[in-house]
Amino acid sequence: MHMVRLWAQYLPQMLKGVGITLELTGASLGVAIIFGFILAIARLSKIRLMEIIARWYIEIVRAIPVLVILFIAYYSLGQIGIKLSGMTAAIVSLGAFYATQFGEIFRGAILGVDRGQKEAAAALGMPGGLMMRKVILPQAFFSILPPATNQLSNLIKDTSLVFTIGVADLMFQAYAAASTTFLPLDMLTLAGIIYFVFYIIISKFLARWELNVQQRRS
Amino acid sequence: MSNNVVVRAENLSKRFGDQIVFEHVSLEVHKSEVVAIIGPSGAGKSTLIRCINVLHPFNEGTLQLLGHTLTGGSALPPKPVLNDIRTRVGMVFQTFNLFPHLTVLNNIILAPMEVKKISRKEAVERALKLLDMVGLGHKADMFPKRLSGGEQQRVAICRALAMEPEIMLFDEPTSMLDPELVGEVLAAIQRLAREGMTMILVTHEMMFAKEVADTVVIMADHTIVEKGSAQKVLETPQTERSRVFLRRVLNPGTTALDFEPMVGQGGDH
Numbered sequence: 001m002h003m004v005r006l007w008a009q010y011l012p013q014m015l016k017g018v019g020i021t022l023e024l025t026g027a028s029l030g031v032a033i034i035f036g037f038i039l040a041i042a043r044l045s046k047i048r049l050m051e052i053i054a055r056w057y058i059e060i061v062r063a064i065p066v067l068v069i070l071f072i073a074y075y076s077l078g079q080i081g082i083k084l085s086g087m088t089a090a091i092v093s094l095g096a097f098y099a100t101q102f103g104e105i106f107r108g109a110i111l112g113v114d115r116g117q118k119e120a121a122a123a124l125g126m127p128g129g130l131m132m133r134k135v136i137l138p139q140a141f142f143s144i145l146p147p148a149t150n151q152l153s154n155l156i157k158d159t160s161l162v163f164t165i166g167v168a169d170l171m172f173q174a175y176a177a178a179s180t181t182f183l184p185l186d187m188l189t190l191a192g193i194i195y196f197v198f199y200i201i202i203s204k205f206l207a208r209w210e211l212n213v214q215q216r217r218s
Numbered sequence: 219m220s221n222n223v224v225v226r227a228e229n230l231s232k233r234f235g236d237q238i239v240f241e242h243v244s245l246e247v248h249k250s251e252v253v254a255i256i257g258p259s260g261a262g263k264s265t266l267i268r269c270i271n272v273l274h275p276f277n278e279g280t281l282q283l284l285g286h287t288l289t290g291g292s293a294l295p296p297k298p299v300l301n302d303i304r305t306r307v308g309m310v311f312q313t314f315n316l317f318p319h320l321t322v323l324n325n326i327i328l329a330p331m332e333v334k335k336i337s338r339k340e341a342v343e344r345a346l347k348l349l350d351m352v353g354l355g356h357k358a359d360m361f362p363k364r365l366s367g368g369e370q371q372r373v374a375i376c377r378a379l380a381m382e383p384e385i386m387l388f389d390e391p392t393s394m395l396d397p398e399l400v401g402e403v404l405a406a407i408q409r410l411a412r413e414g415m416t417m418i419l420v421t422h423e424m425m426f427a428k429e430v431a432d433t434v435v436i437m438a439d440h441t442i443v444e445k446g447s448a449q450k451v452l453e454t455p456q457t458e459r460s461r462v463f464l465r466r467v468l469n470p471g472t473t474a475l476d477f478e479p480m481v482g483q484g485g486d487h
């Protein structure tokens with residue numbers, strides 16, 4: 001009973017953190033998807049230099065812990081005169097890291113589309129861009145959803161790292177509440193529950209979306 | 219190029235890496251002519267018609283079609299030439315290759331609208347007319363998965379025809395079909411032939427070839443081993459290689475040896 005009353009008391013503060021966490025997730029996801037798509041196209045490009053740059057970027061960046069990238073963006077870049085706010089550094093870091101994950105997912109899905117589809121589109125005189133938009137990507141989309149859902153839930157969890165650079169997200173608020181109440185168990189459990197609820201909502205929503213489209217096509 | 223020659227291949231050679239697919243292939247196709255290409259599996263029949271639709275480049279020789287002259291090399295011709303040829307040459311594949319995420323109607327109108335910039339209204343009108351012609355008007359709003367193999371292949375024919383091609387290429391259009399579905403697809407092709415469409419058709423259906431083709435070409439051992447009127451080639455072949463092939467195909471009992479293996483049943487997946 002005591003715990004529930006305490007949760008109710010700190011919930012408004014936590015929800016402020018939730019807002020920041022959501023904003024951060026949305027913005028980093030946007031960056032990761034757009035930049036990831038560019039990486040995928042570059043890796044599939046016939047222009048060798050683009051392919052090489054994209055491949056190396058992916059190999060290197062995905063090997064670095066997100067926390068290290070975050071500290072580089074926030075502290076190290078400051079040292080060479082590029083001063084980013086906490087929120088910007090967080091979006092850039094998470095976006096840069098998750099672009100490598102989404103990039104490889106996109107590339108795999110594009111390559112996974114049956115070769116006959118590309119030939120059929122080519123035989124109808126469709127130029128490359130049109131073929132990509134109308135034939136390849138809509139089909140690649142289905143193999144993208146499950147692994148992308150996975151990475152999205154990783155991304156949500158990794159947003160909790162940003163409290164280390166002072167961004168007032170959910171984790172930051174839970175930590176602050178834990179410090180003032182001296183009840184870290186209660187406050188961090190609440191944070192854990194809220195992260196879990198996010199995960200459930202998002203994965204259920206995406207699974208239903210996938211099912212809907214699949215049913216519509218048969 | 220004389221007025222009514224629409225395709226002229228001279229001494230075409232095609233390799234994949236070191237592997238020779240075909241060499242010294244020469245072939246002329248006249249307007250409204252139906253050419254059937256037959257021959258054992260692996261002879262290069264599919265690759266040859268893919269070269270004619272410039273899905274593959276070829277290594278040597280020249281290919282004149284639709285006012286373009288292509289010469290052998292490792293690269294495809296420039297994009298405007300490529301797309302012009304592909305737009306004006308229709309192709310039907312062994313495995314149908316309909317777009318699974320689009321309805322039958324949208325499969326057919328996609329390229330006319332996006333490539334030829336025809337209005338949606340006109341594209342739909344034309345698509346429905348084509349579908350009616352092959353008896354599938356009532357399936358316009360279905361997704362390909364719901365159709366039988368024979369129906370899918372007839373839709374694929376409509377999709378190619380919707381671009382109003384000047385030449386149609388068919389790559390074993392019935393070899394993935396259950397036997398009872400072959401007839402409906404052949405009927406659609408025969409109807410096109412009667413309407414004067416220029417066609418190159420790779421097939422294993424000997425009786426059909428004899429019936430609809432003006433010219434029969436036998437490909438074997440990486441080249442064309444026989445070429446002439448359908449009746450002459452099928453009844454009095456001139457080369458030993460053709461005789462061996464035709465004996466195997468026309469003689470029941472051993473027929474199957476020369477066919478490509480049936481990989482599953484194309485009809486229902």
Ligand SMILES: Nc1ncnc2c1ncn2[C@@H]1O[C@H](COP(=O)(O)OP(=O)(O)O)[C@@H](O)[C@H]1O
Nearest residue numbers: 234239257258259260261262263264265266478
């Ligand atoms: N894209 C390709 N890459 C490499 N080899 C190929 C390719 N397409 C076909 N081949 C090879 O070319 C030969 C001829 O194939 P194909 O034209 O399909 O013959 P057919 O249609 O007469 O059965 C075969 O040995 C086949 O393995």
Ligand SMILES: [Mg+2]
Nearest residue numbers: 263264265390
């Ligand atoms: Mg073949």
